[in-house]
Amino acid sequence: MTLMEINAGDTAWVLVSAALVMLMTPGLAFFYGGMVRVKSVLNMMMMSAITIAVVTVLWVLVGYSLTFGGDSGHVIGNFSEVGLSGLIAPEAVSGTIPTLAFVAFQLMFAIITPALISGAIADRATFRGWIAFVVGWTLLVYFPVAHSVWFLDDGNGGWIGDKLGAIDFAGGTAVHVNAGAAALALAIVLGKRIGWRKDPMRPHSLPLVVLGAALLWFGWFGFNAGSALSAGTTAAVTFVNTQVATAAAVIGWLIVERIRHGKATTLGMASGAVAGLVAITPACGALTPVGSLILGVVAGGICAFAVSLKYKLGFDDSLDVVGVHLVGGLVGSLAIGFLGTAAAPSAVDGLFYGGGASQLGKQALANVVVALYSFAVAFLLGKVIDKTIGFRLKEDDEVTGVDQVEHAETAYDFLGASGLRGHSPLARPQAAAEVDNETTEASKEGANA
Structure with a gap:
């Protein structure tokens, strides 16, 4: 390709989308930070923020090359573009945009994925243990999974997206199911917070939660519509589907909440929005707006029920990462097998459009494999870190508060x-x-x- 083939509009859209996705990680920090108790606010925000620094370095050194630098066995890339070698040249073009624009866009996905996991272990993880986990999990899980899902090369690319044919437009499998399974593993490894189900552990600042949810919703248009990698019809379809599904999920969540608890809460509204965003992520290119509306209502309702599973199953997922991201990602991915239509950009008919069960089977297989792999690696990695440098805070330190113990700071100067x-x-x-x-x-x- 030559420099003349770069489209300025597409390039601008991808760069703006990259910035929007970048904003999602600070948004996540506010969202998670508002949901924890006062003594954990700064640590919760730091766990999101440090992924920006750590993953950026990994991405430049080896991450992009291992994810998109060719293919090795349909599960990982290679080292041909270590250090982004050769990608600053004018002739380095991906489709209609400079390759570095694609590098920047995909970097933001790599950053927020491990950050999502942190909500499951709020209040009780050492900062050094978290950093070690981010490094290990990103290298061992995120890079190969993202390659398997998104590296397409006419049948010679990743096994999930290219060989199997499972659809994940913007990250339901590679981001949310992947992170949600790892979150479940870490919640089990680190165990329950002291006083869980006995002491009150309510969100300390619902305004922060709402601010975080609003930033996530705003940034998610870059997440989904930006994944079109061009400023055209596909971006417009995914943009509208994202908005419709998210709004519907808020309604679905609040209906369930009202039926179960008699009240519609602010936290429920914010959580429902995130659940809708998660669910539409893999399916935003495969559904019609009406299909997105149906998915949103269903996902909001299912996730509202799913967040209570931790009490029945006995694992302390502090901020409901499993109930929202793992479950929401699965619902959205499987919905392609039911509600997908060939009229949408992804061009696949689901069961309700006469496509049979083939696509549903592909979606299920891809997500089950990714969930099991991510869970297993996260569990083993968490155990190793805990036994070596320490991952779980000491009991006295947890009671004192992770902000003071790990950062020598407090969020509010009372x-x-x-x-x-x-x-x-x-x-x-x-x-x-x-x-x-x-x-x-x-x-x-x-x-x-």
């Missing part, structure tokens, strides 16, 4: 706001000790008087 030292549960130990000493001395003086 001391400065009140002017009273040591009267906040977030006060540093030495500050509390000073107040105790002052109180004791004052009591002594009063008694002597």
Whole structure:
């Protein structure tokens, strides 16, 4: 290809979409940060933010090459483009955009996928353990899975997308099922939070949750419509389908919530939106707007039920990563086998359009294999990290709060706001000790008087 074949409109759309997807990780930080208790806010946000730094370095050094640099056995790339070798040249073009635009866009997917996992282990993971997990899981799981799903080469590419023919337009399998299965594994490895199901563990800031959900919804248009890699009909279809499914999922979630608990909550609204975004991700190029509406309502309702499974099955998925991302990703992927239509950009008919069960079987096989592989590697990796450098916080440290123990910071300066030292549960130990000493001395003086 030559420089003349680059389309300025397509390039602009992909670069803007990359920026939108980048915004999703800070959005996730707000979303997760608002859902935890006060003593864990900063750590929760840091767990998302550090993936930006770590995964970016990995992506440049080996990640892009292992994901999109040719094919080795239909499961992984090669080392032909290590360090993005040769990709800054004018002739480096992918379709109608510079290859580096594609590199930037896919980098943002690689960043947010491990960040999603962090919500399952809120309040109880060491920061060093989390960083080690992000490095290991991204190398061992995300890169090969993304290659298997998205590296297409006329039958010589990845086994899921190219050989099997399963559809994952923007990441239902490669991102959400992948991350959700790993989240389940880590929740089991690290065990339950101290006081789980006994102490109140309500979100400390619903406004932060809503802000995070809004940023995720906004950025998701880049996630889905940007995956068209061009500014055309496919981008428009996926954009509309994303909006329709998300709105419908909010309604589906709130209906279930109202029936089960008698109230429609702000947290339910935000969670329903994310569930809809997750579900439409793999299917946004395969459905009509009406099909997207149906998927959204169904996914919102199913995920609203699924988040309570952790109580019945006994695993502490702190922020419902399994119930929303694993379950939502599966619902969206399988929906292609039912609601897919050849009239949509992905051009596959599902059962309801006379396509038979073939596509449904492909979708099911792809997701089951990815879920099992991600779960197994995450479980073993989590165990190794915990036994070596330590992954689970010590009991006393967890009670004190991960923000203080891991980062020597607190999210809110209640001391400065009140002017009273040591009267906040977030006060540093030495500050509390000073107040105790002052109180004791004052009591002594009063008694002597």
